[in-house]
Amino acid sequence: MWFMNFLKRGFIWNSRKNDDMNKIKSVYDFYLKGFRSMTVGRKLWILIIIKLFIIFFVLKLFFFPDILKSEYGDDSTRAQAVRSALTK
Amino acid sequence: MNDLISTVDWSRAQFALTAMYHWLFVPLTIGLSLVVAVMESIYVRTGEERWKGITKFWMTLFGINFAIGVATGIILEFEFGTNWSNYSWFVGDIFGAPLAIEGLFAFFMEATFVAVMFFGWNKVSKRFHLTATWLTALGVTLSALWILVANAWMQNPVGMSFDPAQMRNVMTDFWAVTFNEVSMNKFFHAVFSGWALAGVFVIGISSWLLWRKRNVQAAISSMKVGAWVAAIGMILTFWTGDGSAVAVAKVQPMKLAAMEGLYDGHSGEKLVGLGVLNSAKKPGDNEPEMLFEISVPHGLSILARHDMNAFVPGINDIIAGVDVNEQGDTINTVSYAERIEAGKRAHDQLREYDKARAAGDDSAMQAAADSLAKDFKFFGYGYFSSPEDAVPPVALTFYSFRVMVFGGSLLLLIILIMVWASYKKVSFLERPWLHWAGMLSIPLVWIVSQAGWIVAEVGRQPWVIQDLMPTTAAISDIPASSVKLTFWIFAVLFTALLAAEVSIMVKYINHASKGNIEK
Structure with missing residues (x-):
């Protein structure tokens, strides 16, 4: 009996899984076809990628460290640093 | 000390530069999302294919602006951590919540529905597509809500308590933060100004099409929608501007005094329409406030307190801690x-x-x-x-306010002419001077929009958080030279992005308008 239930649950799970997979595939296809049919959008995507690269991999990494996070190890020392800075 | 001032000034300049560039893109995204949704609604309602073509044309321009503008706001958050670390820590618990919600909204709503908007034509039903377009507009607007709530909290810090152990302000009432006296007016004022800006953008581009005699029917149809959106947006911007003035009078009276160049307040105070400030005037001296002025009697009392005889305190009154109540009795506030x-x-x-x-x-x-x-x-x-250290830069606030109000009024006149002409007298739209008025209104609307933010942000100086933290205390202990370097990096980067946007837009408009936009 338990074996039948196991199979049944497995079947339901598999059928749900298949449905989900189909849905994911249709969403994937929707985006893929959309990206492929772009005209002006291609140029824009190149710009977006260049921009995001500059923002996250150049500016953030080399020019914009989080001062408190990088210089102090925990929240207590960060709080102390701000307290000292604001009351000096 | 000099290095501190230099670091403060460069950090301030950098933040202003980043925010102002960011605000070039944001209002157009907010407003064009609405314009496109209205156009698509007309398409779905009438079933006329020409409206689909028109919608797609403006949707592409929305997409260009969206793509170039997206993530430019992230840089402001980097600056919080690097240049404004004291500030970030001091208010991070409060400021972080609205920004996090904005991030979620931006990601889930905009990213999902923008994709359906652009990729979903002929793949999903008309009504589903229309729903996605409206939800994009809603998502964009709600993103703006959380950013403006965060900004409004800095102008009117409420719903929190200070914990000296954490050295942080801790949020105690989310709803007080969200619905504080400044936030709702600020939100609607900014969103409606975005509608006005995008409507004027549509008017300007349509004017260009009419001037070049390309796609005349599509231009007139676009003009009808753009002019209406601009008219509604501009009128509501004025209305919410009035609400903002009342809120400013209540929670930031010094900002209002700076907006008016008012040093000594009176009952039934006049509103300076046009004026030239006396640059030699300082708080507490006997110099005249204005070298020249054209004023509206009782105007400022009506604007600030909705009572033509109300007292409006000037800079000297606020410093001295003097006000007058509704009964006309002098009352002492805290000097x-x-x-x-x-x-x-x-x-x-x-x-x-x-x-x-x-x-x-x-x-x-x-x-x-x-x-x-x-x-x-x-x-x-x-x-x-x-x-005197707590007095904002009066001249910049005063003149920016007038640029905003007079520029906005001129734009409203142009918008109303366009509404009238496009609905009642289409032949009027053939006049070249009107085309030029429409085209020139594009730079004007951006100048007006930026001037509004200068009033809001310069007028609240020297505060980064009203009464709690001046800009000089908010700054990180970093050398001015590093801020200078990143200032120029931003100037170059954003100018390049802006040039790319304008170039792609102009090329697209030129190319698309040579064909038939309606197909």
């Missing part, structure tokens, strides 16, 4: 000299707290925390040596 004393007491108590904490003396810590709580609302004044 700036007293606020500075209270602020310095709060600093002393914080130092005492720190010493007690180092000594492990819990009762002394509690006593210092209790004393600090009494004076905390004036904590920021403790950084000033004289009341």
